[in-house]
Amino acid sequence: KAGVTQTPRYLIKTRGQQVTLSCSPISGHRSVSWYQQTPGQGLQFLFEYFSETQRNKGNFPGRFSGRQFSNSRSEMNVSTLELGDSALYLCASSWALGSNYGYTFGSGTRLTVV
């Protein structure tokens, strides 16, 4: 079956702009999590959605937001982009809430802010 699909793969934006990233989970998976990966901070948890509700949130400013649709697809939005937002954004899906169900990660969206 198809894996976790993230679009686009690469994105270049200008400071101050906003961006929306998309994640389609594995069919049947209802939990979607987002992580930011940078050389300086490593992998940091952004948020987790389940049944269209945000269930868990990491320590990121309000410029970072997300949502989940009824088909479990998720989007994350970053407004007023800063240079420090340049990162690989990874999406992970799981069948249910709780880390014991395991996570499958997508290939990520590489965001460059110039």
Place this chain on the structure above:
Amino acid sequence: AQSVTQPDIHITVSEGASLELRCNYSYGATPYLFWYVQSPGQGLQLLLKYFSGDTLVQGIKGFEAEFKRSQSSFNLRKPSVHWSDAAEYFCAVGARGSTLGRLYFGRGTQLTVWP
């Protein structure tokens, strides 16, 4: 606070040599434990996981890991490394008995394999 430490930022081994990547965690109780691998420009692939039971777990690509509660460690091993194993490896922990699915990751260990 939960934390994961991977003491080795970079490891170089020769092809065919054995490998051990270290992982120590700090957590309130025994967490769920994971090892992921990331190739350049790619996402994370799950190598193996420990939930309970036998403390020696087998994963894909010939990897295994041993959970040692007394040392709060979950080290990854492979008896004979292949050139294709060159990648970055991440240890992660997740909350046991919680519906909060967040994972805490270590900073990763970059593996270089000499031919």
